[in-house]
Amino acid sequence: MLQKDSEEATNILKKGLSYANIFSNKKALISIYNNLGNIYAEKLLYSQALEYYKASYQVLKTICLPSNSLRYRGLICNIIKLSAYLHDEELTREILDNYSFDELGNFICLYQNSEHPAEILANNYGIMGHNGWDYLYY
Numbered sequence: 001m002l003q004k005d006s007e008e009a010t011n012i013l014k015k016g017l018s019y020a021n022i023f024s025n026k027k028a029l030i031s032i033y034n035n036l037g038n039i040y041a042e043k044l045l046y047s048q049a050l051e052y053y054k055a056s057y058q059v060l061k062t063i064c065l066p067s068n069s070l071r072y073r074g075l076i077c078n079i080i081k082l083s084a085y086l087h088d089e090e091l092t093r094e095i096l097d098n099y100s101f102d103e104l105g106n107f108i109c110l111y112q113n114s115e116h117p118a119e120i121l122a123n124n125y126g127i128m129g130h131n132g133w134d135y136l137y138y
Contacts, residue, residue, distance in 0.1 A: 006039050013039070029059045034075045041082070050082040054091065061098070069099050080104055084111040 013036050020028035033056035040049035057079055060072055069076065076099050083091040096104060 006043065010036065010039055026059050026063050030056045030063075030072070030075065032056075033059070034078065037078060037082075041078070046082050046086060050079070050086060050088070050091075053079045053082060057095075066099050072099075073101065077104070080108060081111050084108045087112070 013032050016028070017032045017036075019025075020032055033052045037049040037052035037056065040046075040052060053075065056075055060069075060075065064072060076095060079095055080092065082088075083095070092108060096108075
């Protein structure tokens with residue numbers, strides 16, 4: 001949907017956001033905020049994207065211990081990419097203190113020194129499920 005009509009996707013996600021709030025569905029809130037951040041990142045509106053990622057992270061902290069964060073590594077990397085690129089050292093440090101894993105250091109170095117905003121979208125990290133197995137990709 002994002003590639004076809006980001007405005008429509010944004011509207012649908014914001015409607016879903018209101019339902020997720022009504023029903024206190026924290027996992028849905030995390031996903032919706034992350035997807036809204038992805039839309040704004042695709043539009044190269046990085047400050048707005050980071051605000052949605054931060055909202056997702058605030059919810060994440062209430063339901064997910066760092067030891068159980070594997071499922072949310074894609075979100076954590078999205079936050080790291082933009083906080084490093086936008087030089088939000090406080091947020092970067094908080095993520096590293098709470099949800100660090102080996103690959104994050106590489107992400108930070110790559111994006112802090114990035115001279116081309118398009119590089120932000122070039123690398124991704126996350127979990128992909130297939131036939132009952134979860135695979136890390138990056």
